[in-house]
Amino acid sequence: MTAIFTPVTPATTDITNVLLAITGGIAAYKSAMLARLLVKEGFNVRVIMTQGAQQFITPLTLQALTGNGVHTELLDTDAELGMGHIELAKWADLMLIAPASANTLARLAMGMADDLLATVCLATAAPVLIAPAMNQQMWAHPAVQLNIQTLTDLGYDIIQPDSGIQACGDIGAGRLPEPEVLCRRVLNFKAKHNTPQCLAGKKVTITAGPTVESIDPVRFLSNHSTGKMGFALARACRDAGAEVTLIAGGKVDLTTPLEVRRVDVMSASDMMQAANQAAEAGCDIFIATAAVADYRTREAAPQKIKKTQDQMTLELVKNPDILATISHSYPDMFVVGFAAETQEVEKYARGKLATKNLDMIACNDVSRADIGFASDANAMTVFFADQYQQSPQTLAKASKDDIAKQLVALVGQLQS
Ligand code: C5P
Numbered sequence: 001m002t003a004i005f006t007p008v009t010p011a012t013t014d015i016t017n018v019l020l021a022i023t024g025g026i027a028a029y030k031s032a033m034l035a036r037l038l039v040k041e042g043f044n045v046r047v048i049m050t051q052g053a054q055q056f057i058t059p060l061t062l063q064a065l066t067g068n069g070v071h072t073e074l075l076d077t078d079a080e081l082g083m084g085h086i087e088l089a090k091w092a093d094l095m096l097i098a099p100a101s102a103n104t105l106a107r108l109a110m111g112m113a114d115d116l117l118a119t120v121c122l123a124t125a126a127p128v129l130i131a132p133a134m135n136q137q138m139w140a141h142p143a144v145q146l147n148i149q150t151l152t153d154l155g156y157d158i159i160q161p162d163s164g165i166q167a168c169g170d171i172g173a174g175r176l177p178e179p180e181v182l183c184r185r186v187l188n189f190k191a192k193h194n195t196p197q198c199l200a201g202k203k204v205t206i207t208a209g210p211t212v213e214s215i216d217p218v219r220f221l222s223n224h225s226t227g228k229m230g231f232a233l234a235r236a237c238r239d240a241g242a243e244v245t246l247i248a249g250g251k252v253d254l255t256t257p258l259e260v261r262r263v264d265v266m267s268a269s270d271m272m273q274a275a276n277q278a279a280e281a282g283c284d285i286f287i288a289t290a291a292v293a294d295y296r297t298r299e300a301a302p303q304k305i306k307k308t309q310d311q312m313t314l315e316l317v318k319n320p321d322i323l324a325t326i327s328h329s330y331p332d333m334f335v336v337g338f339a340a341e342t343q344e345v346e347k348y349a350r351g352k353l354a355t356k357n358l359d360m361i362a363c364n365d366v367s368r369a370d371i372g373f374a375s376d377a378n379a380m381t382v383f384f385a386d387q388y389q390q391s392p393q394t395l396a397k398a399s400k401d402d403i404a405k406q407l408v409a410l411v412g413q414l415q416s
């Protein structure tokens with residue numbers, strides 16, 4: 001098969017040029033959808049296919065989906081100067097190998113240059129993401145795992161395969177993640193690439209969403225928090241280079257950000273326990289966005305409460321203050337609180353900054369209907385502990401993602 005040559009331009013500083021390499025495996029059918037999604041996201045996509053890949057899916061399909069000729073040959077007489085591998089290697093801002101077969105992993109681990117894909121891997125300065133896919137028994141083989149370790153050591157970024165039913169009927173790890181997930185990985189990579197790595201190497205724990213306090217097996221006390229601000233912060237911290245643990249309170253119905261460790265809890269007591277565990281495991285920054293119920297029932301009834309009385313009284317006891325407990329137990333940790341106030345925002349914020357022993361507190365005025373709880377937007381005033389000698393910062397109304405990025409930049413500044 002002769003490759004159709006389309007002239008290439010050099011790599012840009014942003015990630016816009018994605019070189020998708022497809023190897024021979026049944027999961028190659030997913031790569032067509034992946035190419036389509038990447039194009040939809042605005043990437044320029046070029047495709048390399050190995051001989052094996054072409055047994056599963058045709059170059060014509062990928063050519064039609066990307067609008068670019070597909071590259072299949074190492075020795076390509078159509079390429080400018082006859083050095084297609086060098087041109088492609090220079091063009092790529094990011095290379096994604098999906099699916100990567102066991103054979104390709106072995107060749108890359110050895111630094112072989114016996115086909116176009118392997119040669120471009122050696123010749124490119126672009127980051128390379130590898131999404132292996134194969135039979136679960138093959139994936140578990142020590143030789144494959146050794147190659148994965150070697151590739152990781154060499155600086156390749158491995159996207160772990162999913163577990164589940166495989167095309168061959170086996171059940172286990174080795175499935176190529178769905179195209180939407182791979183596309184999101186590329187988008188995350190781009191976001192990281194374009195974000196100052198102000199939290200590189202930092203471990204961040206974030207609490208998010210409401211807590212749910214049981215009254216009996218079917219009823220509970222809770223609130224309208226959705227967890228959106230906490231999840232936006234988790235994405236922003238991850239993009240800034242942090243390793244993130246996200247403790248999500250009961251009923252949060254949001255997609256877990258990729259590469260973020262999520263711990264689901266229900267009650268304030270569960271959240272307290274999860275926060276303590278995260279802190280003990282090592283945490284540099286603790287951000288509390290959760291709307292923790294101030295009170296819980298003294299004891300949840302073991303059976304459903306019957307409506308036999310005209311009136312009933314629930315006895316409530318105070319929940320632990322998670323933020324204050326963590327900040328007092330770990331004085332060196334950088335601790336960020338949130339406050340929702342309807343009046344005298346600065347006075348209450350400064351009070352909490354002191355009593356909860358915080359480094360920073362972000363306050364929103366919940367008397368405004370256009371921001372806060374279920375909204376996708378927020379606006380904040382941020383106050384800092386006296387030691388930082390920083391005047392309050394107002395963050396104008398923006399999406400929660402934008403507000404999160406600004407908050408992370410402030411945390412990063414104070415941390416450095
Ligand atoms: O005291 P107040 O609820 O206004 O404080 C808000 C801040 O404290 C938020 O950051 C919230 O996540 C945190 N908080 C907590 N545990 C509680 C109550 C509040 O972590 N029991």
